[in-house]
Amino acid sequence: MIYNQKPFDVIVCGAGHAGVEACLAASRMGASTLLLTGNIDTIAQMSCNPAIGGQAKGQIVREIDALGGEMAINTDVTGIQFRLLNESKGPAVQSPRAQCDKKAYQFRLKHTLELQPNLQIFQATVTGLIFKDGKVVGCRTNLDIDFLGQAVVITTGTFLRGLMHVGQNKNEGGRLGDFSAKTLSGSLLEAGIELLRLKTGTPPRILGRSINFSGLQEQKGDSEPTLFAYHDTRDGEDLFHVERTGERRLGWKPGSEQISCWMTYTTPDSERIVRENLHKSAMYSGEIHGVGPRYCPSIEDKFVRFADKPRHLLFLEPEGRSTNEYYINGLSTSLPFDVQLDLVHSIPGLEQAVLLRPAYAVEYDFAPPTQMYPSLESRKVENLFLAGQINGTSGYEEAAAQGLVAGVNAVRKARGEAPMIIQRHEAYIGVLIDDLVTKGTTEPYRMFTSRAEHRLLFNHGSAELRLRHHASEHNLLSNSRLKNIEHKLSCIINWQNLLENQKTKGGSWADNLRRSGAIADLPAEFMAQSKEVREEVLYRVLYRGYLEREERQIERLKAVEKIKLPASIDYLKIPGLRRESALKLQQFRPVNLGQAGRISGVNPADLSVLMVLLASEKSERL
Structure with a gap:
């Protein structure tokens, strides 16, 4: 149907x-x-x-x-x-x-x-x-x-x-x-x-009331939280109500009533348990054929690959305000459940922990x-x-x-x-x-x-x-927010220029800032600007030399990115192109010369061959 x-x-x-x-x-x-x-x-x-x-x-x-x-x-x-x-x-x-x-x-x-x-x-x-x-x-x-x-x-x-x-x-x-x-x-x-x-x-989940928090290191949230959304350019948006229906969406004031996480560590007993049972791990017994994440290793990988480390840091993180479930960040494993129990109980603060969900690997x-x-x-x-x-x-x-x-x-x-x-x-x-x-x-x-x-x-x-x-070209933001962004940018540029060009004792405001880092000495009118404007202006002023260097490099690279590679090119038939590069280019079909240069195995000499080819084709068309 x-x-x-x-x-x-x-x-x-x-x-x-x-x-x-x-x-x-x-x-x-x-x-x-x-x-x-x-x-x-x-x-x-x-x-x-x-x-x-x-x-x-x-x-x-x-x-x-x-x-x-x-x-x-x-x-x-x-x-x-x-x-x-x-x-x-x-x-x-x-x-x-x-x-x-x-x-x-x-x-x-x-x-x-x-x-x-x-x-x-x-x-x-x-x-x-x-x-x-x-x-x-x-x-x-x-x-x-x-x-x-x-x-x-x-x-x-x-x-x-x-x-x-x-x-x-x-x-x-x-x-x-x-x-x-x-x-x-x-x-x-x-x-x-x-x-x-x-x-x-993923690691096991445990019952919070079974954790012994005494002796564990508390990790509180920031007193002035850094949020993710750009609230300063949203035009008085109501975060929880939907005007069209009057329905209320779930949520609370951003950054309010934060909950602590806690830190603990593995022990020598934890390592012993893992090493004695490596052959039972799905990862190490050959049951899993997929490649795992290098930068988020299982606890088995940590003890094997980082054998010189005496212990490994773990974070106990609450899963929400209306649940007592905790996540053990850093204890991902595919060991059998009985081994997971012994492993969790070997960790300070978790000696009597109750497991709600086992850890597992997914392929x-x-x-x-x-x-x-x-x-x-x-x-x-x-x-x-x-x-x-x-x-x-x-x-x-x-x-x-x-x-x-x-x-x-x-x-x-x-x-x-x-x-x-x-x-x-x-x-x-x-x-x-x-x-x-x-x-x-x-x-x-x-x-x-x-x-x-x-x-x-x-x-x-x-x-x-x-x-x-x-955002503007593809109609991804409201017109009011786009206007607010443009106004914010204009304000940033104006203050950046003012700090760079207005003279004061010892040079411009920007010179003094780069020399001493003393933000408190800046004009009162600038300090009265929104936090978002101040932080972006300070970033652009303090790192001006580095940022300008990056911009110059980008301008040089743009020329290469603009050189398009026709979709019809048969790289295997190009004289002078190394076989390895030809095979890679034929497989990946880059859209421009810049992308071709980022393909592993393609070197500057290969790019020169391509540029000669493109130049000759252009001259033939003329």
Whole structure:
């Protein structure tokens, strides 16, 4: 049965963090959008740690907000603890992080989707795709109901042939207590899309009242929390009520009534238990074939790979205000349950801990992301977009960013318009997508500040200034907010110029600031500006030399990025091009010379060959 004779503009399959941003972006652009999910009650579920942000990830969330996404505001109004990481370091690498109320985050976002115009939600498991003439034209479901769409976004997370491991015990599912999407993989393979396996894991959850907090180190939230959304440019928005319906959405005043986390450590007994039972771990017994995350290792990996460490830090983090459940951050494992019990009880403060949910590893299919264009559209199937963990990433933030971009570009594709491409020098989102489609990944990809060569330009406070042209061009923000952003930018530039040019004792205000760092000596009128304006002006003034150097380098690189590579080039037939490079270029099909240069194995000599070829073709046309 076909549900809709007139195709939706966009169909989104999967309602995790990528799926919700994809369907919100599409519907807010005015496109008729359908969200298909196997379980409406787990929309935006925080399957692992209920935390948002962190190193580089916090900047991504602010960029999502700058592009009209929902993750930032949803975090602010359901957050239970806020901390600014790297506060003692430079502003370029400072990153906001928040612990959220797990259920409040999920319920508020579900409610937001239900109230969104142009968006229809339907509970059904997508079992396959419908193809016609090399294009995707819809989806099939387990209810024998087909849905037609001009563009389809796949955001399946860990559910593609998901298999969970607790020791030798195996259960099908993308997360504990949920299902596995077993047939969609076959549909993707049928379309010529390559699939491989990855692995991720999660720690046990414990009952808070069974924790002995005496002797543990308390970790409080910041007294002045750094929020994720740009509240200063929102035009008096009511965060909790929806004017059209009068309904009240869940949430509270951002930063209010924060809850503490607690720190503890593994012990020599913890290490003994793990080492004596390594052969029982699904990871070390050969039961798992997928590659796990290097930067979020299991406790087994920690004791094996970092044998010189006498102990490992663990965080006990509350899962919400209305639950007594705690998350043991740092204790991911796939050991059998009886071993997990002994391991947890070997940790200070957890000697009598009661386990509510066991830790487990989950193995799942992903599509190597070099099979996508920078728009996140599949190179194999037209009108098919992929976002989130299906592209080999890890983390809610990376998934949400991809979902937003895929949702925008699915609409653009349905309308026959050029895609939104965020460049590497514009945002961490640009670095993320360029890394994926150019370099690919063989392990769960996680964003770090070190991955961005222009990270000095990516301080978290500047995201909406950096990305305002994309938000404007693609109609992602309200006109009033865009005006507020432009006014804010004008104010920043004016004060930056004034501090640089107005003379005072010892030189300009800016010279004195760079020399002494004494902020208190600045003009009173400047100090009366909003915190957001002051911080951005100070950043631009203090780091002026470094920022100008970055801008000059970007200008030099732009010339290379502008040199387009025709899609028809047969790299295997180019004389003088090394065989290794020709094979890589033929596989990845870069869209310009800059992207070609970022492919592993392609060197400057190869780029010179390509430039000679392009020059000769141009002269022949003349």
